[in-house]
Amino acid sequence: MSHSTPLSDSQLSSRWLLHNDRGGQLLLLVLLLAATVLPYLNLALPADHPWHFSTYNLNLLGKYLCYALLAMSVDLVWGYMGFLSLGHGAFFALGGYVMGMYLMRQIGDRGVYGNPELPDFMVFLNWQELPWYWQGFDLFPFVLVMIVLVPGVLAFIFGWFAFRSRVNGVYLSIISQALTYALMLAFFRNEMGFGGNNGLTDFKEILGFSINEQNTRVALFVASAVATAAGYLCCRYIVNSRAGRVVRAVRDAENRARFLGYEVDKYQLWLLVFSAMMAGVAGALYVPQVGIINPGEFSPLNSIEIVIWVAIGGRATLYGAVVGAIGVNYAKSWFTAAMPEFWLFGLGALFVLATLWLPRGITGLLSYRGRR
Numbered sequence: 001m002s003h004s005t006p007l008s009d010s011q012l013s014s015r016w017l018l019h020n021d022r023g024g025q026l027l028l029l030v031l032l033l034a035a036t037v038l039p040y041l042n043l044a045l046p047a048d049h050p051w052h053f054s055t056y057n058l059n060l061l062g063k064y065l066c067y068a069l070l071a072m073s074v075d076l077v078w079g080y081m082g083f084l085s086l087g088h089g090a091f092f093a094l095g096g097y098v099m100g101m102y103l104m105r106q107i108g109d110r111g112v113y114g115n116p117e118l119p120d121f122m123v124f125l126n127w128q129e130l131p132w133y134w135q136g137f138d139l140f141p142f143v144l145v146m147i148v149l150v151p152g153v154l155a156f157i158f159g160w161f162a163f164r165s166r167v168n169g170v171y172l173s174i175i176s177q178a179l180t181y182a183l184m185l186a187f188f189r190n191e192m193g194f195g196g197n198n199g200l201t202d203f204k205e206i207l208g209f210s211i212n213e214q215n216t217r218v219a220l221f222v223a224s225a226v227a228t229a230a231g232y233l234c235c236r237y238i239v240n241s242r243a244g245r246v247v248r249a250v251r252d253a254e255n256r257a258r259f260l261g262y263e264v265d266k267y268q269l270w271l272l273v274f275s276a277m278m279a280g281v282a283g284a285l286y287v288p289q290v291g292i293i294n295p296g297e298f299s300p301l302n303s304i305e306i307v308i309w310v311a312i313g314g315r316a317t318l319y320g321a322v323v324g325a326i327g328v329n330y331a332k333s334w335f336t337a338a339m340p341e342f343w344l345f346g347l348g349a350l351f352v353l354a355t356l357w358l359p360r361g362i363t364g365l366l367s368y369r370g371r372r
């Protein structure tokens with residue numbers, strides 16, 4: 001008689017990572033094709049070729065992929081933990097500011113005022129030396145650490161006090177919104193040393209490559225696609241793990257989970273921190289592709305819009321968040337060019353439609369029709 005060795009929790013999670021996840025498999029396939037085919041169509045084919053994919057569209061799609069990664073981070077805590085975060089825009093903006101600080105340090109003496117150490121806005125405000133919290137941002141390895149560390153620390157502090165105090169429901173959502181609003185007001189001040197109202201812009205290069213070169217744009221797009229795929233796999237692994245099952249149990253019956261002996265606040269805290277780190281990575285990839293980061297990214301309206309992406313795409317599916325983020329932002333780009341005065345009405349109508357008739361979003365409707 002042969003005896004089989006029981007599988008560990010990590011082995012079970014790996015085995016079931018994409019099992020029966022047709023939406024996730026399709027998402028990863030599309031990302032793989034986009035990361036390989038579109039750069040070829042952009043670099044190898046001449047601009048007058050009918051199959052040429054323009055650098056503008058590639059850059060626009062890269063921005064959408066950053067939004068998709070951000071939407072997944074919100075879906076992770078809202079769909080699987082039950083925390084409707086109205087402040088994830090803060091983590092996104094902090095990751096963007098970290099990358100913006102690195103890009104500003106790379107300008108050197110090529111700025112308007114020619115100062116090799118101080119960014120132009122500091123020279124304009126008569127700053128005499130670089131603030132201590134700007135030190136080290138000329139080193140890319142240090143920046144990579146700070147991209148996840150800064151949003152992660154903020155999420156840890158916020159979650160530590162909120163979850164230990166057992167604040168939940170609408171009150172927790174309002175507090176998260178107040179957090180991003182407070183940061184927005186703080187970053188608008190010139191005294192903060194982050195460019196005030198204008199933010200950080202006029203970037204020149206990244207890792208020694210011109211930020212406006214076609215090859216650099218293609219590399220940033222590929223990095224965004226890879227980050228989105230990696231973010232999905234990480235989220236799917238977490239959801240399928242033992243800790244993910246506990247988090248879902250907390251979402252459905254928090255008091256019962258506490259009664260069974262689970263330290264609920266610790267599970268909630270680590271998931272929020274991981275989600276914030278994902279949002280920070282999305283912000284860091286977003287900034288070099290749009291060329292600017294300012295306090296407007298902290299706006300509570302931005303965080304509310306992220307929730308709308310997730311609701312329309314399909315909550316608690318992860319790939320639905322990607323569909324919602326890309327679909328809504330594509331519609332936004334089209335509406336703001338064709339009928340800019342109607343975009344906000346269209347966005348509101350989409351949210352009402354999803355709330356009343358599509359509670360599981362677009363992907364939920366498609367999966368239901370597939371089962372039928």
